[in-house]
Each structure stands twice: as structure tokens, then as C-alpha cells.
Amino acid sequence: MKERLMEILSDIRPDVDFESETALIDDNILESFDIIELVSRLNAEFDIEISPKDLTADNFNSASAMESLVASLQEDED
Amino acid sequence: MEKNVLEWLEAKALEHADKTVYEDMTESLSFGDLIDEAKSIGSALASKELSGKPVAVMMKRSVHTISAYLGVVYSGRAYAPIDITQPASRIARQLATLDPDAVISDDDAQTDVSPAKLMTFSSLVSCKKDEAELQRIRSRMTDDEPLYIIFTSGSSGRPKGVVTSHHSLMCYIRAYADMMEISEDDRFCAQAPLDYIAAIRDIYLPLLRGAYTFICPKEYFMQPGVLFDIMNEKQITCVGWSTSALCVLSKLNALKEEPPAYLKKICFSGSVMPSSVLRGWQESLKEARFVNQYGPTEVTASCTYHKLDHVAEEDEKIPVGIPYEGYRVFLLGDDDKEVMTGGLGEICIAGPAVALGYYNDPVQTEKAFVQNPLNPSYREIIYRTGDIGRFREDGILEFHGRRDRQIKHMGHRVELDEIESAAVALDGVEEAAALYDSDKETLWLFYIGASEEREVIRGLREKIPGFMVPRKVKKAEDLPRLANGKTDMVRLNAMMKEGA
Numbered sequence: 001m002k003e004r005l006m007e008i009l010s011d012i013r014p015d016v017d018f019e020s021e022t023a024l025i026d027d028n029i030l031e032s033f034d035i036i037e038l039v040s041r042l043n044a045e046f047d048i049e050i051s052p053k054d055l056t057a058d059n060f061n062s063a064s065a066m067e068s069l070v071a072s073l074q075e076d077e078d
Numbered sequence: 079m080e081k082n083v084l085e086w087l088e089a090k091a092l093e094h095a096d097k098t099v100y101e102d103m104t105e106s107l108s109f110g111d112l113i114d115e116a117k118s119i120g121s122a123l124a125s126k127e128l129s130g131k132p133v134a135v136m137m138k139r140s141v142h143t144i145s146a147y148l149g150v151v152y153s154g155r156a157y158a159p160i161d162i163t164q165p166a167s168r169i170a171r172q173l174a175t176l177d178p179d180a181v182i183s184d185d186d187a188q189t190d191v192s193p194a195k196l197m198t199f200s201s202l203v204s205c206k207k208d209e210a211e212l213q214r215i216r217s218r219m220t221d222d223e224p225l226y227i228i229f230t231s232g233s234s235g236r237p238k239g240v241v242t243s244h245h246s247l248m249c250y251i252r253a254y255a256d257m258m259e260i261s262e263d264d265r266f267c268a269q270a271p272l273d274y275i276a277a278i279r280d281i282y283l284p285l286l287r288g289a290y291t292f293i294c295p296k297e298y299f300m301q302p303g304v305l306f307d308i309m310n311e312k313q314i315t316c317v318g319w320s321t322s323a324l325c326v327l328s329k330l331n332a333l334k335e336e337p338p339a340y341l342k343k344i345c346f347s348g349s350v351m352p353s354s355v356l357r358g359w360q361e362s363l364k365e366a367r368f369v370n371q372y373g374p375t376e377v378t379a380s381c382t383y384h385k386l387d388h389v390a391e392e393d394e395k396i397p398v399g400i401p402y403e404g405y406r407v408f409l410l411g412d413d414d415k416e417v418m419t420g421g422l423g424e425i426c427i428a429g430p431a432v433a434l435g436y437y438n439d440p441v442q443t444e445k446a447f448v449q450n451p452l453n454p455s456y457r458e459i460i461y462r463t464g465d466i467g468r469f470r471e472d473g474i475l476e477f478h479g480r481r482d483r484q485i486k487h488m489g490h491r492v493e494l495d496e497i498e499s500a501a502v503a504l505d506g507v508e509e510a511a512a513l514y515d516s517d518k519e520t521l522w523l524f525y526i527g528a529s530e531e532r533e534v535i536r537g538l539r540e541k542i543p544g545f546m547v548p549r550k551v552k553k554a555e556d557l558p559r560l561a562n563g564k565t566d567m568v569r570l571n572a573m574m575k576e577g578a
Binding site for chain 2: 014015025026028030031032033035036037039051052053055056057
């Protein structure tokens with residue numbers, strides 16, 4: 001999953017180092033249209049539904065936080 | 079009638095000195111605090127040996143940034159807000175156009191500005207107030223003097239600084255406050271960056287009516303739950319947001335949540351509102367009033383408004399409405415004759431809200447701020463928007479796109495030419511063409527050159543703000559050509575629509 005996530009991220013924002021950034025939202029690195037695209041691609045790619053309540057800085061500040069979010073939503077599905 | 083915005087502040091500071099006027103995530107200012115800070119800054123600037131040139135303000139999103147703006151006004155000068163989040167090269171071009179007397183920064187700011195001009199906020203705000211000097215400055219000021227200089231995208235890559243007078247600002251803010259029936263009980267939630275034209279409502283409405291503004295963090299606008307929670311906590315009653323902010327929240331399914339409980343008045347502007355998005359908001363906030371607003375920075379934010387009187391229907395085009403009090407709006411045809419009801423023409427604006435021009439840029443000023451072609455008898459400057467409009471039988475104005483290559487993207491005004499000139503300035507890009515897919519709200523760039531697509535994106539991020547960097551960047555062997563060798567934009571547009 002990590003690999004596919006990193007692919008999507010670097011596709012949306014090739015200029016950002018997603019391995020090291022830990023304040024993608026709080027430092028305004030990701031912009032609102034990045035998030036729109038990201039949410040729709042994560043939903044499609046991992047067959048999940050990210051709800052408005054999941055859209056928090058804590059869940060999107062780093063690639064590993066996003067990975068945990070996707071994993072927890074996939075568990076809910078099962 | 080007042081002739082200086084500071085008179086609004088002074089009246090409200092007398093009326094309720096202890097009431098909070100601005101609040102951000104860490105600090106708040108009462109009307110009393112605000113006037114103290116502004117007067118100290120004004121006195122400090124007045125005590126220095128400076129010419130009468132503008133003062134740039136390069137500060138983060140905070141209540142003190144507004145104190146700095148008003149402090150500059152107390153010193154008898156115009157303030158020029160500079161977006162500190164944009165690339166350094168663009169800041170440098172804005173400062174070069176401005177040639178400011180001084181630059182006010184946060185204490186911890188990292189900038190390339192020469193130290194002689196740089197002044198920190200804390201060094202200014204700690205100065206003693208010199209009431210006599212401030213009074214002397216005020217007594218010599220007139221209401222047609224510049225209040226602020228706000229930068230917008232320029233087609234050649236040269237930023238355009240729109241100069242606006244006290245009189246124009248007061249004309250617009252009064253008209254807006256009347257239209258939206260703003261009272262001292264209203265509580266605003268600021269979405270726009272403080273350097274952006276839309277912020278003038280969040281800054282000046284509280285001064286006119288004694289209301290309150292919460293300066294909301296930018297990142298909350300992509301966290302719908304967090305945003306709505308804080309709007310409830312701050313009991314927000316009224317917002318003036320970009321159409322794009324409402325669209326983003328709607329796309330992030332914000333309207334599946336309980337909407338903000340106190341919100342009663344919503345004004346949106348900046349780009350065409352899709353009827354489906356508006357309908358969603360109207361159905362979510364059934365009791366709220368919705369207003370569409372239209373107009374450029376050059377006529378002090380807006381010139382027309384349209385109060386929605388029904389829930390938007392599928393594919394309904396939302397008109398831009400009727401002129402605000404104090405604005406004259408009319409259409410000119412290609413022959414410079416007036417276009418009457420039913421016809422398409424360029425939207426032109428006359429009246430006291432027309433800006434003074436572009437700072438240090440007579441060439442661009444003369445192109446857009448022109449003698450009214452309908453008036454051969456005396457000097458009357460109008461602003462030609464470059465937008466196309468049509469008046470309906472009932473006198474309501476509709477928006478029908480642009481004459482040139484300016485687009486509206488994510489609430490920002492963008493000149494496609496500025497993107498192209500930034501691209502060709504990169505190593506490894508020979509030629510570039512920028513386009514906008516308005517249906518998908520996506521910027522495209524086709525280019526010829528040795529650079530790889532990712533390198534071009536990285537390069538652009540160092541030259542232009544993030545919202546201007548195209549999402550789709552395509553390298554091409556050659557661009558489609560017309561017989562004369564120019565780029566065939568129609569074919570390129572078709573390539574874009576096909577997904578290239």
C-alpha cells in the first residue's frame with residue numbers, strides 16, 4: 001500500500017518530499033485542490049470512503065499518517 | 079461624512095474600547111488595543127526621516143498585521159500588503175515596482191530586504207504615541223489619497239499594484255454593509271489572505287459597524303469538520319468567501335455534516351458559482367441569505383451584487399446582479415458605443431470606487447483606466463474590466479467571460495501570460511503555452527524543451543505562487559501551429575479537452 005500511496009502523492013505534487021515532510025497541512029504545503037484530488041484518488045485506489053470528519057491535519061500531515069488512515073478505513077470495511 | 083478610514087476606528091474605539099475586533103488562533107485585539115498599536119506604529123514611522131512613499135507590510139496571518147496596515151495609515155502613507163508565502167523572486171518584483179520607504183516584518187522573518195528599509199513590528203509598536211504629530215498629519219490629509227496598494231497578476235510577469243483611495247474604500251464598504259445589513263452583532267470568519275483584496279471586508283466592516291472578525295487559518299478550509307467547529311465556537315454569523323472556498327468545501331463533502339449553527343449571511347465572489355454547489359449550500363443552510371458579488375480589485379473589490387431569491391436550479395446561470403450604491407456600470411461595444419439591454423459588451427465602471435491606477439505603471443494604467451468614450455465634454459475616468467456582460471430586461475447583469483487571457487482559478491486572478499513567461503524563463507524550456515480547463519478547474523502547460531515535466535513543475539514553484547502552477551504539464555515535440563507560425567490555441571485547447 002505504501003508504494004501506491006507514494007506514487008499517488010508524488011504524482012499530485014512532484015515537488016514535495018513526502019518521505020520527510022511531517023506538517024503537510026499545518027505548514028500549508030498541500031493546497032486545497034491537492035486535497036480534493038488526493039481524497040478522490042485514495043477513495044478510488046483503496047476502495048474506501050474518506051468522510052469530512054477524517055479530513056484533519058493529524059490524518060494528512062505526513063505520508064505515514066495517511067497510510068494509517070487508509071489502513072483504518074480499510075479495516076472498517078471488512 | 080468621514081474622509082479617512084481611521085475616523086471609523088476612532089469612533090468605535092470611543093464607543094466600545096474593550097470589545098474584541100480581531101482574533102486569530104493565538105491572539106486577539108480589542109478596538110482599544112488596535113488603536114493603541116496603530117498609533118504607536120504611526121508615530122514611530124512619522125518620527126523617521128522618510129519620504130512620502132508607501133510602506134510594505136510583509137507579515138504572517140495575524141491580528142497584528144492589521145495593526146501594521148492601520149499604523150502605516152496613521153503615518154500618512156499608503157500600505158502595500160505583500161504575500162510572504164509567494165516565491166522570493168515574485169516578492170522582489172513587487173518590491174521593485176513599489177520602491178517602498180520601509181518594509182514592516184515579523185520579528186522572526188527571513189527576507190532579502192535591505193536592513194536599512196526593514197523594520198520589525200515589535201520595534202515600531204513599542205514606540206511612544208505622538209498624538210500631536212498624528213493630528214498634524216491627519217489635518218493635511220484628503221480623502222482622495224491612497225489608502226493601500228494591492229498586487230494582482232500581471233500579464234508580462236510584471237505585477238500590477240492597484241492603488242485605492244480612502245474615498246473609494248469607504249464607498250464600497252458602506253455600500254456592502256448596507257446591502258448585507260451588517261450590525262455590531264455580526265461576527266465574520268476571514269478566509270482570504272490578508273494581502274488579498276477580499277480581506278478589505280474582514281478588515282474594514284468591523285471598523286465601520288463595530289463588528290468582529292475571526293482570522294481563520296488557511297488550512298482549516300480543507301478540514302470541514304474542524305472549520306465548522308471553530309465557526310460554532312466563535313459564533314460566526316456572516317462570511318464573505320471566495321466562490322472557490324465554497325466549492326472546495328462542497329467537494330470535500332462538508333455539507334454532509336451539520337452546517338455552522340450561527341451562520342445567516344453568505345456572500346461569495348471571485349469566479350462563476352456552479353449552480354449545483356450553490357444549491358447544496360442553500361439546502362444545507364435553509365434560513366441563510368446568499369449573495370453573489372462581482373467586480374475586480376480595480377473598482378475596490380466589487381461593483382455588482384445579486385441576492386438569491388430561490389434555491390438554484392440545475393444548470394442555472396447565477397447572474398452578477400445590480401450595481402452597488404455609488405457605482406455606475408455600463409457596457410461598451412468594440413466601436414466604443416454603449417451596448418443596450420440584451421447585447422453583449424465589455425463591462426465598464428465609473429464612479430468614486432474606481433481605483434487611482436497601477437502604481438508606478440503609467441502604461442498599464444492608461445490601457446485600463448481611460449476617458450469615458452461616451453463623454454466628450456469633460457474628464458471622466460472609467461475602468462474597463464475586460465469582462466464581457468449582458469444586461470437582462472429586468473436590469474440585472476450577467477457575466478459572459480473574458481476578452482483576454484485572464485482566468486479565475488481557486489479564487490485568484492491569473493494571467494495565463496504570467497505562467498508562460500515564468501515557464502520560458504526556466505532552463506530547458508524553449509516555448510510554452512498555458513491553458514485553463516474551466517470545467518475541471520485545471521491549469522495546463524504545454525512546452526517544448528529539454529527539461530522533464532517534473533523539473534518544470536519544480537522550477538515553476540520557485541517562480542510563481544502554488545495556485546498558478548499548472549497541474550497538468552505536458553512536454554511536446556512541437557506545438558500545433560497556425561499558418562503564420564503562431565501557436566494554434568484552438569487545436570491545443572482540443573488536445574487539453576481530450577486529456578492530451
